[in-house]
Every structure is written in structure tokens, then in C-alpha cells.
Amino acid sequence: MPQGFRVEVTAEGPVFADTNGNTLYTWPQHKLRNGYSGEAKGTPACYDEVLTVTAGLMSPYPPGIKLPEIEKRLSCMQLWPPVLASEAAEEVGDWTIVERRDGTLQWAYDEQPLYTSIRDRQPGDVIGGTRRRYGGDSPAMRVPAGPPSLHPPGFAVRQTSVGRMLTTDKNAAVYSFDGDTANSSACQDQCLTNWHPVLAPALARPQGEWTLLERSPGNRQWVFRGKPLYTYELDQSSWSQQGSDNPGWHNVFTQHAPRYPDSFTVQPTLSGEVLADSTGKTIYRYNCGEDSADQLACDHPDDTQVYRLAMCGGGMAEKCVEYWPYVIADADEVSPNRTWTIVLIDPATGRFAEPGQEGALRVWAYRDRPVYTFGGDKRPGEVNGGGTGEWRGQRNGLKAFWLRDDYMGGIL
Amino acid sequence: MKTKQALLFSALITLFSAGSFADEAVLKDGRIGYVMTDLFWSVYQTEDASQECPRGFNDGPREQFEQLFPYHEGLSVEETQLAQEIETWHPSTESDGFEFLEVEGELSWGLNLDDEISANDFRHPDGTAGIDNEVYRAVGCVIGFRGPDGVEYIFQNKAIVDERYNRMMIELSGVESLENDDQLTVTVYRGMDRLLTDATGGKVMPGGTQRVDRRWGESLIREVRARIIDGKLISEPMTDMVIPWQNLRVPSIQLIRDARLVLDLTAQNATGLLAGYADVDTWYYQLIRNDSTHHLSNGQISGISLYKALRRLADAYPDPDTGENTAISTALDIKMTQVFITHPKPLGGD
Numbered sequence: 001m002p003q004g005f006r007v008e009v010t011a012e013g014p015v016f017a018d019t020n021g022n023t024l025y026t027w028p029q030h031k032l033r034n035g036y037s038g039e040a041k042g043t044p045a046c047y048d049e050v051l052t053v054t055a056g057l058m059s060p061y062p063p064g065i066k067l068p069e070i071e072k073r074l075s076c077m078q079l080w081p082p083v084l085a086s087e088a089a090e091e092v093g094d095w096t097i098v099e100r101r102d103g104t105l106q107w108a109y110d111e112q113p114l115y116t117s118i119r120d121r122q123p124g125d126v127i128g129g130t131r132r133r134y135g136g137d138s139p140a141m142r143v144p145a146g147p148p149s150l151h152p153p154g155f156a157v158r159q160t161s162v163g164r165m166l167t168t169d170k171n172a173a174v175y176s177f178d179g180d181t182a183n184s185s186a187c188q189d190q191c192l193t194n195w196h197p198v199l200a201p202a203l204a205r206p207q208g209e210w211t212l213l214e215r216s217p218g219n220r221q222w223v224f225r226g227k228p229l230y231t232y233e234l235d236q237s238s239w240s241q242q243g244s245d246n247p248g249w250h251n252v253f254t255q256h257a258p259r260y261p262d263s264f265t266v267q268p269t270l271s272g273e274v275l276a277d278s279t280g281k282t283i284y285r286y287n288c289g290e291d292s293a294d295q296l297a298c299d300h301p302d303d304t305q306v307y308r309l310a311m312c313g314g315g316m317a318e319k320c321v322e323y324w325p326y327v328i329a330d331a332d333e334v335s336p337n338r339t340w341t342i343v344l345i346d347p348a349t350g351r352f353a354e355p356g357q358e359g360a361l362r363v364w365a366y367r368d369r370p371v372y373t374f375g376g377d378k379r380p381g382e383v384n385g386g387g388t389g390e391w392r393g394q395r396n397g398l399k400a401f402w403l404r405d406d407y408m409g410g411i412l
Numbered sequence: 413m414k415t416k417q418a419l420l421f422s423a424l425i426t427l428f429s430a431g432s433f434a435d436e437a438v439l440k441d442g443r444i445g446y447v448m449t450d451l452f453w454s455v456y457q458t459e460d461a462s463q464e465c466p467r468g469f470n471d472g473p474r475e476q477f478e479q480l481f482p483y484h485e486g487l488s489v490e491e492t493q494l495a496q497e498i499e500t501w502h503p504s505t506e507s508d509g510f511e512f513l514e515v516e517g518e519l520s521w522g523l524n525l526d527d528e529i530s531a532n533d534f535r536h537p538d539g540t541a542g543i544d545n546e547v548y549r550a551v552g553c554v555i556g557f558r559g560p561d562g563v564e565y566i567f568q569n570k571a572i573v574d575e576r577y578n579r580m581m582i583e584l585s586g587v588e589s590l591e592n593d594d595q596l597t598v599t600v601y602r603g604m605d606r607l608l609t610d611a612t613g614g615k616v617m618p619g620g621t622q623r624v625d626r627r628w629g630e631s632l633i634r635e636v637r638a639r640i641i642d643g644k645l646i647s648e649p650m651t652d653m654v655i656p657w658q659n660l661r662v663p664s665i666q667l668i669r670d671a672r673l674v675l676d677l678t679a680q681n682a683t684g685l686l687a688g689y690a691d692v693d694t695w696y697y698q699l700i701r702n703d704s705t706h707h708l709s710n711g712q713i714s715g716i717s718l719y720k721a722l723r724r725l726a727d728a729y730p731d732p733d734t735g736e737n738t739a740i741s742t743a744l745d746i747k748m749t750q751v752f753i754t755h756p757k758p759l760g761g762d
Contacts, residue, residue, distance in 0.1 A: 060474040060709040066488040270628055270656055271663045310494040314502040387662035387701035407577035408661040
């Protein structure tokens with residue numbers, strides 16, 4: 001790693017940071033309905049230009065429509081300052097240097113140009129972007145850059161709403177059993193019908209938190225943090241949590257997600273479990289990305305609220321509060337961590353409020369963005385608001401906060 | 413040579429006999445299960461649509477946008493795209509300025525749900541009068557709902573097979589014969605397993621196994637009495653049937669009141685109708701949550717226009733306060749394949 005950079009521990013796992021601890025992000029190229037956005041490797045595309053019209057990268061709306069609040073709009077570079085390199089900087093391994101249009105030099109990792117986010121305020125913040133999955137109809141997202149996970153070949157780590165889940169490289173969930181130790185497996189005979197030890201190749205060697213258990217001569221099972229690893233025969237989908245229904249069996253995470261507020265509850269649904277408020281109403285997150293060439297996000301209180309107000313209240317802030325209420329924090333509640341925080345919101349605008357501001361609401365936020373319940377959910381476990389908005393809630397809309405699902409990959 | 417022909421004939425006889433034997437084999441302890449493989453809104457179609465849609469088909473979001481905003485370059489996102497999305501997500505019954513083309517023909521698939529024959533009813537192609545199917549009247553001239561390549565027709569059926577969330581099953585119990593039985597029980601469950609298919613992966617085969625989803629699907633279980641007449645299963649109405657309906661990773665539902673099944677049974681398949689009154693708002697929001705405006709555009713489905721039609725044509729369950737009907741008569745074409753249903757013990761059980 002070049003001088004001046006470091007690794008920060010964050011809710012999204014280890015990330016690269018600049019000398020001030022600011023998380024570094026990439027903007028990988030992403031195929032959209034009518035073309036590509038993001039950056040091809042080695043090619044910066046985020047500049048100090050304020051875009052004024054839509055790009056028509058999605059469907060069915062055409063390009064050339066005026067973007068909202070142009071007079072207040074920031075450029076891509078104002079929101080995502082490039083990580084510049086000095087003339088004397090030298091490339092190290094996967095850390096390379098690319099040239100911007102104006103001749104300045106920019107650091108890149110794995111050939112993807114690097115940026116910081118003005119949304120991040122202190123070392124360890126990953127408010128600017130996430131490693132969670134985004135599909136073909138999501139905006140071209142900014143993704144925290146970081147060192148590769150130190151797992152043996154044959155495994156993968158996936159960012160989910162409940163933590164960084166360990167899987168096989170074919171996305172099968174990996175489990176551990178309470179009755180096992182690093183040197184012994186309680187899963188024998190009949191148990192092995194449904195639980196398959198994750199076997200190590202002949203040349204595998206212990207390393208760090210990874211060791212090996214010899215079940216029988218030449219038959220060695222991977223062990224992570226003192227627990228032998230298994231896959232589950234009856235899992236029906238990738239990244240499954242179904243095996244954890246068996247007493248003593250658990251999914252394996254390299255890092256658990258920061259704990260949600262104590263007043264929140266978990267509710268069963270037709271698909272799995274959702275996060276809910278203290279009364280059992282499902283929690284929703286708002287997602288937004290503009291149909292502009294720079295794919296700027298519009299999901300944060302500091303972004304334009306035009307999109308969100310349209311979706312939640314037909315353009316009327318008072319209707320938004322009725323249809324999609326903020327989750328109010330009780331007076332005695334405090335933020336448990338930097339992922340789940342309490343923020344002040346002006347409900348008339350949707351933007352952050354100043355302390356003491358009249359009418360301001362003290363509400364729960366996830367990654368600095370308020371969360372909501374839905375007026376159309378009448379009973380605990382209902383998720384009638386999920387998928388509301390453009391592109392099934394991916395581009396200008398709301399998705400339920402899934403903690404477990406057995407049917408649609410909702411924790412990803 | 414004669415010997416070979418005799419052997420072949422003998423083998424065919426054995427095969428047919430084996431088929432009969434199989435019929436008996438799947439009806440075990442008076443039980444037989446079927447799993448859903450096809451489900452789509454029943455649309456009676458003539459070859460060139462001239463009978464049901466003599467004035468053609470409805471425009472979709474793309475066509476309506478071009479008519480509303482022919483010079484969109486000078487306009488803002490708020491005036492155009494978001495204005496249309498607001499109308500989609502906060503729909504009203506007020507006119508959108510576009511003429512909506514309803515089905516004009518007299519024929520429809522479906523059932524006589526209210527046991528009445530009125531001027532507004534359709535006639536079944538077999539001559540039965542009094543068919544209630546106002547969803548057909550609304551969607552019959554919308555390309556996306558028409559087979560074989562309408563976007564809803566394709567997407568929803570693909571989802572029925574691919575998405576385990578949608579794995580609806582029925583188990584018939586107390587069955588003495590699949591030909592005639594004057595009293596049996598139909599239980600609706602959700603399964604939790606992938607379907608058994610042939611080697612191509614494209615055809616669902618009888619004889620698969622499905623575990624009942626007692627973890628998340630308990631609220632979907634329904635039980636209703638039924639009878640079989642000449643191989644046709646006819647159920648009594650279920651007060652409210654919830655159909656799990658997921659497409660493109662958004663779990664949603666359809667709510668059908670007075671839902672009843674009419675299915676032609678064999679030991680391998682059950683094919684027919686699921687009919688009742690669909691809750692209008694649930695119907696509409698399932699559609700637009702599962703399919704974005706883009707997907708709807710591919711089927712020329714204007715959610716904005718369709719909502720107004722659904723509300724206008726709703727024919728049951730009046731709201732006690734406003735008097736407006738909240739449900740609309742409908743029928744769904746349904747195909748099911750025989751499956752062995754297993755009943756896992758509840759979590760924490762012995």
C-alpha cells in the first residue's frame with residue numbers, strides 16, 4: 001500500500017482510507033437499460049461539471065429532461081473528491097495512478113479510480129456507499145474499496161444486512177455447530193446426511209483464523225475461528241439461513257452488522273423476518289439514484305428531496321409523513337453505534353434540521369438516512385410497502401429492511 | 413418379426429396398465445397433492461382479437477408519455493417523469509384524458525360467482541350464462557395480459573415456476589376416487605422446494621416431493637370442502653384466499669375473496685380455474701410493485717389508466733362508508749402437477 005493510505009475497520013468490513021481516515025470508494029462500470037454508467041477501469045469519469053438533463057439510461061423515460069433543483073445541484077467531483085496523487089507518487093502492486101482529463105493524477109486500486117465522499121464525516125464512516133448487492137436496475141453505485149478478505153480459496157464473504165456472511169465460492173451458506181470444537185466434530189453418522197463438512201484440499205495449510213480438522217485420514221475439514229464448517233443439504237437457495245433453524249446450528253459471519261436500536265423488533269413475514277419498530281410495523285429504507293450520466297444518489301437528506309416527496313406523498317411533504325412516517329426516537333433513546341443514529345429532520349422539507357428548530361423530528365436513521373414505516377401496513381409482519389416506487393423501489397422508492405428471507409435474497 | 417410385434421404390443425399394454433396402477437399409487441390413504449405450475453389472469457382471446465377488442469388495444473406508459481409530452485426537452489423531471497410516477501403510485505379515479513378500451517365481446521372464461529344472470533355478465537364459450545369476470549373486461553384489451561407473449565403472461569408464469577415463494581399446493585384428502593366423490597377436503601398450502609423437472613429443466617414432472625412451509629407459510633393455509641363430479645373438482649368458496657405472488661424479488665400477494673377451484677383432475681395434473689373477487693387495491697399494487705413502469709411499458713400496460721378501470725368495474729364488497737365496491741370478479745387459469753406433499757414437524761416439535 002502506498003504511503004499515506006491505511007485500512008479502517010468499518011461496518012462494511014475493512015476498507016482503504018486516505019491519510020485522514022476518509023474511506024476510499026470506486027465507481028465500477030454498471031450496465032443499465034440503455035447503456036453504461038460508472039467508470040471503465042483506468043478511466044475517470046467523475047468531473048467538476050453540473051449536469052442539467054437526464055441521460056435516458058433507464059426506461060421508459062427519454063433523455064434530455066431537466067434535472068431538479070439545478071441551481072443547487074453539485075457536480076460529481078464536489079460530491080466525490082478524487083484521491084489525487086502527487087507527481088512523485090509511485091505505483092505499488094494493485095495501487096496504480098491514472099491521469100485525469102486536466103492532467104492531474106489520481107490514485108486507482110485494481111485500476112478503478114479512487115474517491116472520497118463528502119457524506120463521510122469521520123474515520124470509519126461508509127455513508128457514501130455500500131458493498132451490498134445492487135442489481136441491473138439499480139444506479140451505478142459507489143462501492144467502498146478495501147483489501148481482499150483473508151479466506152482460503154473456495155470461500156467468499158458477502159455483505160448482508162445482518163453482517164458479512166461467509167459462504168462457499170458457489171454462494172452456499174456455511175454453518176457451524178455448537179457441539180463442535182476446533183479439534184472435534186459432534187456431527188457424525190446420521191448427522192452427515194444433511195450436514196456436509198467443507199473439506200480442504202490436500203495442499204491446504206492452517207493460516208490465521210483458519211485451521212484444519214482431520215475427520216479421518218486424508219479427510220480434512222476447514223475450521224474458522226475454532227468451529228468446523230459445514231454446508232446444509234436442505235438449503236434451497238444461495239446465502240440461505242434455513243440451516244440455522246436447527247438447534248445449535250448457526251450461519252457463520254466474519255463480522256456481524258451493528259446492532260439495531262433496542263426498541264426495534266423482529267417480525268415474521270411470508271418471506272422471512274423483517275426489522276420492525278416497537279409496535280411491530282415493518283421498517284423501510286428509501287433508495288434513490290438519478291437517471292443522469294453521473295448517477296448521483298438522491299437518498300440522503302442533503303440530496304434533493306424532489307424524488308422522495310413525489311414517491312412518498314405525491315409531492316406533498318405532509319402526505320409523506322402520513323403515508324410513510326419517520327420512526328420517531330423516544331426522548332431517552334440514544335444512538336447505539338454509528339450505523340444506527342438519531343437525527344433531526346424537518347418534516348416539511350425532508351432535510352436535516354438544526355438543534356432547537358421548531359417542528360423538527362428526532363428520528364432513527366440507518367447510515368445517516370431516515371428509516372420509515374408504511375401507513376398501508378396494518379399488522380406486524382406486513383410488507384405491503386416493499387417495492388414501492390420506481391424500479392421496484394431500487395431507484396426512487398422503498399424496500400423493507402430484511403433480516404432473513406428464505407425466498408428472494410433480500411438480505412443482500 | 414411377428415414375435416417382436418407381439419412383444420411390442422405386450423409392452424404397450426403393460427405401459428397402459430402401469431398408468432392405471434400409477435393413478436392408484438399416487439392416491440395414497442385417500443390423499444393426493446398437486447403443485448401449481450401456471451397461473452395467469454384468464455383472458456378469452458379470439459385469433460385476431462376482433463370480437464373482444466374491435467377497436468384495438470390500449471396504449472401503455474411509453475405511448476401516453478409521447479402524447480402528453482411531445483416536446484419533453486424543455487420540461488423538468490417533476491413535470492414529466494415524476495408526474496407520471498405520482499399518478500401511478502397515488503392513483504385516483506379521475507379521468508386521465510385517455511379513452512380506456514374495455515373488452516366488448518360477450519364471451520369470457522370464468523364462473524357465475526353470484527348465482528345471478530345480469531346484463532353485465534359474460535357468457536361462457538360453452539353457453540353458460542352469468543359469467544362474472546370484470547378483471548377480464550379491464551385487462552382483455554391490454555397486450556401485456558394476453559397470451560402467448562404478453563409481458564404479464566410470460567413473467568408471472570415464469571415466476572410461478574422459478575420462485576419458491578409462489579409455490580402454492582393443494583392436497584385433497586378423504587378421496588375415494590378421482591372420478592366421482594361427493595365429499596372431500598381441499599387444503600391449500602405453500603411448498604418450500606424446487607420443482608421436479610425433466611432433463612431440460614423446462615417441464616415440470618409429476619411425482620416430485622414438496623415440504624409444506626410451516627415456518628413462514630402458516631397464514632396461507634386454507635381448508636375447504638369439495639366434491640368431484642366426472643373427474644372435475646368443484647370446491648366450496650374460501651372466504652379469503654391469499655396467493656403469494658412474487659416476481660423480480662418483490663414478495664407480494666393477491667387477495668381473492670369467495671375463492672373457489674374448478675379443476676379437471678387426473679392422477680398427474682389438475683387444470684382449470686381459480687375464481688372469486690380480487691381486492692382491487694391489492695390487485696393493483698401487486699402489479700406495480702412487481703413490475704416497474706419499464707416492464708409495464710413492454711406490455712403497453714398503463715397502471716394509471718388500468719387503476720381507474722378496475723375501480724370503475726369493481727362489482728363486489730362495497731365499502732361500508734363510501735359504498736364503492738372494493739373487489740372485482742375474476743378468474744385465473746391454473747395448472748397444477750401431482751406432487752407428494754410431506755408435512756414437516758413444526759419447529760421445536762418432537
